[in-house]
Structures are given as C-alpha cells and as structure tokens.
Amino acid sequence: MTSATMFLRRRARLSAAALAAGALVLSACSSGGGGGGDGDKQSQGPGEDKTTSANYSIGTKADSAGPAPEVSGAKKGGTVGVLQRDAFNHLDPGQIYYSDVLTNQMLYNRTLTSYKVDDKGRVKVVGDLATDAGTASDGGKTWKFTLKDGLKFEDGSPITSKDVRWGIERLYAPFETDGPLYIPQWLSGDGNAFRKALPEGPYDGKHLPASVLDTPDDKTVIFHFAKPHADTPFATAMPNIGPVKAEKDTKQKYDNAPFSSGPYKVADYKVGKSLTLVRNEHWDPKTDPVRHQYPDKFEISFGHQFADSTRRFLADQGADKNAMSFSNAVAPEMTEKVLGQSDTKARRFVEIQPYVDYISFNMDRLGDVRVRKALALAMPNGQIVQQMGGATAGLLATNYLSPAMDGYRPTDPFGKKKSPAGDPEKAKQLLTEAGKVGQEIVYAYANTDVQQKVAVVVTQALERAGFKVQKKEVDSNTWRTAIAEVKNQFDIYRTSWGADWPVSSTVVPPLFDGRQIADGAQNYSHLNNSKIDAEIDRISAIPDVKQAAPEWQKLADRILTDEVAGVPVFYNRQFSLWGSNLGGVKYHPVYGTADPTGAFVK
Amino acid sequence: MTSASRTPSQTPPAVPSGAAEGGGPAAPEGRSPGQLMWRRFKRDRPGVVSACVVAFFFLVALAAPLISKVYGKDPTTTYGIDRPGLLNEFGYPVKPNGGISGDFWFGIEPTLGRDVLTQLVYGIRTSLLIAAAATVLCVLTGILIGVTAGYVGGRTDYFLGRFIDLLLAFPSQLSFIAFTPVVYSLFVSPNKETPTYLRVLTLILVLWVLGWMGMARLLRGQVLSLREREFVEAAKVTGASPWRIITKELLPNLWTPILVQSTLMLPTIVTIEAGLSFIGVGILEPTPDWGRMFANGAHYYESDITYIFFPGLAMIAFVVAFNLLGDSVRDAFDPRTAR
Numbered sequence: 001m002t003s004a005t006m007f008l009r010r011r012a013r014l015s016a017a018a019l020a021a022g023a024l025v026l027s028a029c030s031s032g033g034g035g036g037g038d039g040d041k042q043s044q045g046p047g048e049d050k051t052t053s054a055n056y057s058i059g060t061k062a063d064s065a066g067p068a069p070e071v072s073g074a075k076k077g078g079t080v081g082v083l084q085r086d087a088f089n090h091l092d093p094g095q096i097y098y099s100d101v102l103t104n105q106m107l108y109n110r111t112l113t114s115y116k117v118d119d120k121g122r123v124k125v126v127g128d129l130a131t132d133a134g135t136a137s138d139g140g141k142t143w144k145f146t147l148k149d150g151l152k153f154e155d156g157s158p159i160t161s162k163d164v165r166w167g168i169e170r171l172y173a174p175f176e177t178d179g180p181l182y183i184p185q186w187l188s189g190d191g192n193a194f195r196k197a198l199p200e201g202p203y204d205g206k207h208l209p210a211s212v213l214d215t216p217d218d219k220t221v222i223f224h225f226a227k228p229h230a231d232t233p234f235a236t237a238m239p240n241i242g243p244v245k246a247e248k249d250t251k252q253k254y255d256n257a258p259f260s261s262g263p264y265k266v267a268d269y270k271v272g273k274s275l276t277l278v279r280n281e282h283w284d285p286k287t288d289p290v291r292h293q294y295p296d297k298f299e300i301s302f303g304h305q306f307a308d309s310t311r312r313f314l315a316d317q318g319a320d321k322n323a324m325s326f327s328n329a330v331a332p333e334m335t336e337k338v339l340g341q342s343d344t345k346a347r348r349f350v351e352i353q354p355y356v357d358y359i360s361f362n363m364d365r366l367g368d369v370r371v372r373k374a375l376a377l378a379m380p381n382g383q384i385v386q387q388m389g390g391a392t393a394g395l396l397a398t399n400y401l402s403p404a405m406d407g408y409r410p411t412d413p414f415g416k417k418k419s420p421a422g423d424p425e426k427a428k429q430l431l432t433e434a435g436k437v438g439q440e441i442v443y444a445y446a447n448t449d450v451q452q453k454v455a456v457v458v459t460q461a462l463e464r465a466g467f468k469v470q471k472k473e474v475d476s477n478t479w480r481t482a483i484a485e486v487k488n489q490f491d492i493y494r495t496s497w498g499a500d501w502p503v504s505s506t507v508v509p510p511l512f513d514g515r516q517i518a519d520g521a522q523n524y525s526h527l528n529n530s531k532i533d534a535e536i537d538r539i540s541a542i543p544d545v546k547q548a549a550p551e552w553q554k555l556a557d558r559i560l561t562d563e564v565a566g567v568p569v570f571y572n573r574q575f576s577l578w579g580s581n582l583g584g585v586k587y588h589p590v591y592g593t594a595d596p597t598g599a600f601v602k
Numbered sequence: 603m604t605s606a607s608r609t610p611s612q613t614p615p616a617v618p619s620g621a622a623e624g625g626g627p628a629a630p631e632g633r634s635p636g637q638l639m640w641r642r643f644k645r646d647r648p649g650v651v652s653a654c655v656v657a658f659f660f661l662v663a664l665a666a667p668l669i670s671k672v673y674g675k676d677p678t679t680t681y682g683i684d685r686p687g688l689l690n691e692f693g694y695p696v697k698p699n700g701g702i703s704g705d706f707w708f709g710i711e712p713t714l715g716r717d718v719l720t721q722l723v724y725g726i727r728t729s730l731l732i733a734a735a736a737t738v739l740c741v742l743t744g745i746l747i748g749v750t751a752g753y754v755g756g757r758t759d760y761f762l763g764r765f766i767d768l769l770l771a772f773p774s775q776l777s778f779i780a781f782t783p784v785v786y787s788l789f790v791s792p793n794k795e796t797p798t799y800l801r802v803l804t805l806i807l808v809l810w811v812l813g814w815m816g817m818a819r820l821l822r823g824q825v826l827s828l829r830e831r832e833f834v835e836a837a838k839v840t841g842a843s844p845w846r847i848i849t850k851e852l853l854p855n856l857w858t859p860i861l862v863q864s865t866l867m868l869p870t871i872v873t874i875e876a877g878l879s880f881i882g883v884g885i886l887e888p889t890p891d892w893g894r895m896f897a898n899g900a901h902y903y904e905s906d907i908t909y910i911f912f913p914g915l916a917m918i919a920f921v922v923a924f925n926l927l928g929d930s931v932r933d934a935f936d937p938r939t940a941r
Contacts, residue, residue: 307904331904332692333901333902333903333904333905334904334905335692335905336690336692336694336905337904337905383683386683386689386691386693386713387693387713387714389692389693390691390692390693390713391691391692392692421683440793442793442794447882447886448882449882449894449897449898449901452882452886452887453713453714453887455887456680456714456887456888457680457683457714459888460680469795470793470794470795471795472792472793472795472796473796473886475783489792489793490793491793
C-alpha cells in the first residue's frame with residue numbers, strides 16, 4: 001500500500017472525576033482494601049483473547065448470503081439505551097473513522113463488504129451489499145463486485161451500482177476530509193492528489209471515467225486501481241464505500257441526516273446530545289449476512305464519563321438494565337469492583353483491541369543505535385501497563401505488531417515477557433560500551449494524571465539503567481500536534497496506532513516508511529532507511545495477503561532489532577460491561593468495541 | 603479571596619491606649635492591648651486547641667525529613683512496584699484498608715505503591731511552604747497598597763482603586779492555567795526539565811499577584827475612617843510626619859483586620875494550591891503534593907477509599923483549625939463581637 005492517510009482512532013482515556021474531597025472523607029470508612037493478588041481474579045477477569053490472526057479470513061459466497069444466523073434466545077422489540085462519553089463527531093459515512101462512530105454506522109449504513117463475527121470471535125470479510133468479497137483480475141488491479149437483489153434504501157427505493165458510485169465519488173468533494181481514503185487514493189492518486197480527478201465530487205454532473213470506476217449495469221461495480229491491492233475486500237468494508245442516494249445527498253448537511261440502507265434509520269438527532277435510531281421497515285434481513293433487527297429502537301445519549309456509565313451498569317436499575325455502550329470502557333478505578341460483583345460475569349468482556357501503544361524514539365536526536373537499544377531494554381513495560389489500569393487495560397507487548405494482525409508471531413527480541421520491569425543491567429552494559437552513561441533523555445508526556453505516573457516509572461527505570469531523564473510535560477490538548485512535528489525537541493514519547501484492518505500493510509508503512517516523514521504524519525520516530533523503504537515496496541506488491549503477512553512480521557522485527565525505532569509497550573484492551581436485560585452483545589474485533597448488531601432486549 | 607465578609611463588623615478600639623475595656627476583673631494598669639488580647643485568647647479554649655493543631659501542622663511540615671528518617675520510608679520510592687506482593691495486578695494494595703500495615707502506617711498508594719504517610723507529610727510541606735510564602739507576600743502588598751491608597755487619598759487612591767478593580771476582574775483559576783506555561787517556556791530550555799523550585803516560585807508568584815487585593819481593599823476602608831479621627835488630627839497638628847502617623851497611629855489600629863484576614867487567607871491559599879495541583883497546573887509528579895493526593899484519591903475511592911482518608915482528614919482538620927483560630931484571634935482583639 002502507498003501513502004494512505006490514516007488517523008489515530010484511539011482516544012486518550014481521560015476520565016475527570018472531580019469530587020469534593022471533604023464529602024468523600026465524611027463518607028469514608030475502613031471498607032476499602034484490595035483483592036487477593038494471588039491471581040484468582042485473573043481467571044475470572046480477562047477472558048481468552050479471541051483476537052488472533054488465525055481467526056481472520058475472507059468469506060465465501062455462501063458466507064455472504066443473508067440472513068445472519070439467529071442469536072439464540074433473541075426476541076424482537078424493546079428499546080436499547082446506549083451510553084457514550086463523547087458526542088459522535090460524524091454520522092455521514094464518508095467522514096467516519098473513530099471507533100465509536102464506526103460501530104454506530106453499522107446500524108444504518110451498509111457497505112460493499114463487511115465483517116462477519118461468529119460467536120467464537122472469528123472474523124470473516126464477507127460481501128454485504130455485494131454477493132461476495134469481490135473478484136480480482138489483472139493481477140489484483142481490477143476488482144469486481146456484484147450487488148445482491150432486493151437491496152433497498154429507507155424509502156423503499158432500490159440500491160443500485162449508481163448509488164455506490166455516488167457514495168465513492170462524493171469522497172472527492174473538498175468537504176469530505178475525515179474518513180479513510182484508501183479506495184479514492186488507490187483509484188486516483190496518493191495524498192490529496194486524488195481530489196484533482198473530481199474536484200467538486202459528483203455534484204456538478206461529472207463522474208469518474210469508466211476506466212477508473214465502472215458501473216456497466218445496475219448490479220456491477222468495477223474498480224480499476226493503478227497498482228495491485230490484495231487487501232481490497234478490507235478497504236471496501238470501510239464505512240464510506242457504500243451507497244448514497246444522489247437525490248438525498250445534502251452534502252455537509254448529510255452529516256446530521258444520513259439516508260439509511262441498514263436495519264435502522266435516524267429518527268431524531270440532537271447534535272452533541274442524543275441520537276434515536278428506529279427500525280427501517282425496508283431493510284430486508286434476507287440480504288444481510290451481518291446485521292439483525294431485534295430491538296425497536298436505539299436511544300444513544302452522550303456525555304457519560306466512564307465512571308458514570310460503569311456505575312450505572314453496575315447498579316443495573318430501571319432503564320439501565322437495557323443499556324450498553326459501544327466504546328465506553330469500565331473505568332480503570334472500578335475494575336476490581338466489577339470483577340468482584342459476580343452477577344456481571346455474563347455481561348462483560350475483556351478483549352484485545354487492534355491498538356498498540358509504543359514509546360517512539362526520535363532517531364534524528366538519538367543517533368546511536370546502542371543508546372536506542374539500551375532504552376528499549378530498560379523500558380518498564382509491565383509497570384507502564386499497571387499505571388494505565390493493569391490487566392484489564394492492556395497486555396504487555398513484545399513486538400511492533402498486535403496479535404490481531406495476520407501473520408503475527410510472538411517474537412520478543414528485548415525479553416519483555418521475562419523482565420516486564422525492564423533489564424537495567426543489560427541496558428547499562430550497552431550504554432557503557434557506547435560510552436554514553438549519563439546520556440540525557442528528553443521524555444515528553446501529555447500532562448494527564450495517568451501519564452504523570454507513567455513518567456514516574458519510566459524515569460525511574462531509565463535512571464536505573466544509567467540515563468539522565470529530563471521530563472517535559474506537554475498540554476494534553478496539543479500533545480498530538482507536538483509529537484507529530486518533525487522538528488520536535490524530544491527524544492522519546494508515547495505514541496499509539498490502530499490498524500484499520502488486520503493486515504500489516506496498515507501498520508508498517510505509515511509508521512516506518514522514510515518517505516512519509518512529515519508534520520502530522522505517523523512516522524513518529526523519523527526512521528529513514530532506503531533499505532527498509534525498498535522492503536516495504538516489495539512486500540506491498542505481493543498480490544496475496546496471506547503470503548505477505550509473515551513478511552510484514554519479519555520486516556517489523558527487523559526494524560525493532562536492527563533499527564530500534566521505538567519500543568512496543570502494550571496492546572490495548574477493551575473492558576465492556578452492559579445491563580443485565582440485554583442479550584447478544586459481543587465484541588467487534590476489528591473496531592475494538594461492543595457490537596450492537598445482534599443485541600436484543602430479553 | 604472570598605472571605606472579606608468575615609472581617610470585624612465593628613470598628614476596632616479607637617484609641618491605642620484604650621485599656622479600660624474587657625470583660626475580666628479590673629485589670630491593674632500598665633497592660634498593652636497586646637497583652638490583653640493574649641489573656642483573652644488564652645481563656646478561649648477552642649482557640650487554643652486550634653492554635654495547637656495549626657502549630658502541629660507546621661511542625662510536621664518542618665520536620666518532614668526527620669519523620670521520614672525515623673519512620674524509615676521516603677515519599678518517592680515505589681515500594682509497591684519494587685517489592686512483589688504489595689499491589690495486585692490491578693495496582694491496588696493487596697492488604698485491606700489501603701494496605702495499612704506495621705510497615706506502612708497509612709497504607710500505600712495504588713498503582714505506584716508509594717508510602718502514604720511520607721507522601722502526606724512531604725505533601726503538607728510543599729503546600730504549606732507555598733501557602734505561607736504567598737500569604738506573607740499578599741499581606742505585605744495589601745498593607746502597602748491599602749494604607750497608601752487610604753491615607754494619601756485623592757488621585758492616588760482613585761488609580762490604585764481602579765488597578766485593584768482590574769485585578770479583581772481577572773478570573774483567577776483561568777489566569778493560573780494560562781500564565782504558568784508561559785512562565786515555564788520563558789525560563790526553561792525546551793529540552794530541559796522544568797525545575798521544581800521554578801514551579802514553586804511560579805505558583806507563589808501567581809497566587810501573590812492575584813491574591814493581595816482583598817486585603818488592600820479592606821485596609822483602605824479602615825484607613826479612610828481612621829484618618830479623620832481626632833488622634834490622627836492631633837498627630838498631624840503636632841507636626842508628625844506621614845510615616846510616623848502611619849506606623850505609630852494607624853498601623854496599631856489595623857493589626858486586628860490584618861491578623862484576622864491573614865489567618866483566613868492562609869487556609870484559602872492552601873486549598874487554591876491544592877485545586878491547582880488537582881487540575882494539573884500546580885506541582886507535578888514526583889514532587890509530593892497534598893492537592894494531587896486528592897485528585898488521585900477521587901479516582902481511586904471506588905476501589906480504595908482509604909487512600910483519600912488521611913489526606914482528606916488532614917486537610918479538613920487543618921482548614922477548620924485555621925479558621926477557628928482566625929475567629930478566636932478576632933474575638934480576642936475585639937471582645938465586643940462575642941460569638
């Protein structure tokens with residue numbers, strides 16, 4: 001893959017609990033105290049991680065046929081409440097990228113392909129609007145999708161290939177900036193250059209030529225890419241590769257009133273406050289392999305901090321019994337309470353997300369590879385995870401790729417599993433060899449209470465290894481911009497990255513391609529090595545995703561051991577809890593959230 | 603400062619040598635007002651108790667290193683991380699009641715596993731140092747500007763008054779947040795850590811700059827009413843210099859509001875400082891800080907309520923004691939306003 005513009009989907013888990021200390025003390029008693037510590041909670045806590053690469057595959061035509069298999073015990077009717085912390089930033093499928101809205105769009109937006117998750121957590125890419133996951137020809141440069149019969153919009157009008165074309169072409173319009181741009185860039189050019197192909201989108205009557213995007217009849221969509229792209233079925237599962245009806249396209253206003261193709265439609269949307277989705281009577285379950293239509297309504301409301309939503313799910317009173325959250329996690333400070341309350345067992349999960357946290361090394365400033373190796377060895381991964389919330393918040397990482405990636409192997413070049421607190425002796429030895437004992441390291445961190453504590457353990461570990469640490473706190477609102485500046489004055493800083501789909505072509509190139517160093521880009525460590533770049537090009541050109549997967553892992557390990565552009569710290573985990581009267585809530589391994597498409601009110 | 607309303611509602615004793623008043627048995631002559639005040643204060647039991655409590659806090663703050671040495675722990679070592687078996691896998695103390703044990707008398711901090719007692723003692727030290735310094739500066743500035751404005755009057759009074767208005771109009775919390783990063787970027791190179799002494803100085807500075815106005819306002823009002831009194835006129839007629847009038851005639855009459863006001867100001871500044879650390883612009887890790895202990899305690903209270911217990915109790919005791927002390931001082935100076 002080439003220069004895909006990608007964004008961090010992960011949001012900092014900040015929960016601001018502002019409580020009057022006095023009141024707390026008055027209510028305090030000696031009931032506090034913490035658990036066993038002998039691991040018995042571990043067994044009932046974090047479950048088995050279903051997110052492994054072996055669980056990903058591309059589905060067949062039979063997998064793509066509707067209806068979705070019935071959820072056992074499912075009933076129709078009722079209202080599901082959804083508690084979310086942040087207001088949705090977009091409803092327009094063309095603008096959607098963050099995990100909360102990605103999850104939400106599944107309810108009202110259908111795409112060419114989609115992810116089908118079975119009850120064991122295995123993921124198949126299947127045809128959603130299309131009859132299968134696409135047919136490649138011309139060495140992977142041409143992809144053909146055939147639409148199913150009986151597809152309808154919320155007004156009953158049929159969905160045709162013209163609507164899909166319109167949905168893709170409107171991504172070229174200047175106001176569509178926030179969504180993933182894989183398909184338009186593959187069709188018409190990297191970066192923002194693709195917009196020149198259709199500067200106003202389809203709105204002034206112009207369309208992409210048939211040699212680029214062809215719709216020979218009402219049922220067929222054909223992509224002609226400039227280069228082969230083996231992972232096209234994943235890219236067409238992004239929310240913006242779906243149908244938009246031209247007459248209903250209100251451009252920017254579409255963001256508040258999208259026209260539904262899925263099982264639910266927007267009934268009422270108060271921007272920043274609430275969203276109500278009701279049944280779409282024209283959606284036909286026989287065409288849909290992924291979604292169900294059990295509840296009558298979804299009532300989504302915003303502004304619920306993690307602590308609030310956790311408290312409400314724990315109390316499990318009244319309407320909260322029928323409530324869930326897409327992306328609100330259990331507040332880290334309440335983890336023990338949730339695990340300790342036995343009735344939550346059937347209504348929670350802990351799963352690995354596709355997001356990985358790194359400490360990136362600024363290679364412009366840290367020129368000596370031995371110093372970077374010493375840093376990697378000394379980094380106290382286990383202690384950092386503990387500051388972030390412990391076992392339910394993250395799993396110690398040993399290499400750059402997440403276990404969710406196709407081709408992942410649990411390589412551990414710096415022995416992180418064996419010494420989760422880092423290996424100061426070995427690091428010191430390396431530093432002594434390099435003659436750099438006492439080397440000053442500028443460690444930048446976002447000024448939040450959790451990151452302040454992470455800074456304490458990082459500083460302590462690095463100083464034990466013979467470094468001198470200069471901590472620089474950066475305002476958490478400007479943090480992203482500050483570290484994404486190429487000329488930043490910091491040596492090491494925390495970064496995080498989430499793959500858009502479980503193929504490492506969405507991880508290695510953006511993070512380590514030297515040609516992608518730019519302000520705001522994700523090559524945070526400024527690794528610029530032409531040999532690595534050439535290797536990236538070679539693997540990107542492999543036409544079979546499955547063949548490329550182990551190669552990506554090898555390249556990522558080579559970067560980790562030889563270049564040491566940064567050190568992986570932990571894999572994020574999602575810890576979700578919901579009301580006792582809901583069934584069918586499951587984990588969505590690709591979005592890293594709770595999947596509402598099979599949820600029902602008991 | 604919001605406590606201006608708590609100042610004496612009546613004018614202080616008008617004449618410096620007004621020794622005849624007071625509830626007790628007829629006192630033999632020759633006692634200064636200060637001695638009288640001290641006698642009255644000693645009889646006020648809550649006042650004496652709260653004075654002891656306040657003194658205890660200052661003692662603890664001063665003796666923090668000593669306490670740490672005798673107790674055998676220090677506030678920065680992460681015991682819970684370094685020693686296995688103290689924290690469980692979620693970062694909470696394994697033992698009940700926040701990990702209180704013979705080793706850790708007040709328990710250990712969740713996630714970082716530091717000792718709560720030494721954290722608290724050193725945190726009190728940080729907070730009291732900042733608050734005491736800021737209070738002294740605020741009081742001195744308040745006296746200087748308030749008395750000048752009141753005594754000189756006219757145009758000087760007008761401009762000083764408008765200047766005070768201007769500063770009072772600043773939203774103090776927001777100004778702190780906006781001001782501190784500017785100071786740091788002015789004085790610290792971009793790849794060096796901001797030293798703790800600079801953070802402390804900056805905090806004292808911002809607390810001072812936006813904290814003295816209440817005192818100045820109050821004293822200006824007092825001086826305005828005093829300077830028309832007979833004893834001041836008499837001093838003027840005898841040719842006393844303004845300096846002598848201010849120091850010998852006015853100031854002795856102003857000690858009551860000054861003392862009362864400053865005993866109320868100090869706990870307020872302690873809580874403001876705690877608030878600043880709470881929102882993250884005050885003192886950062888790893889310097890121990892009382893306010894930040896609350897911020898953390900508010901996060902952990904669901905799983906570990908003991909952690910907020912000791913800092914909270916200490917803060918309540920301190921603020922209540924200091925306020926009671928302020929009341930008692932006022933009563934002792936001015937027995938006519940009996941509670």
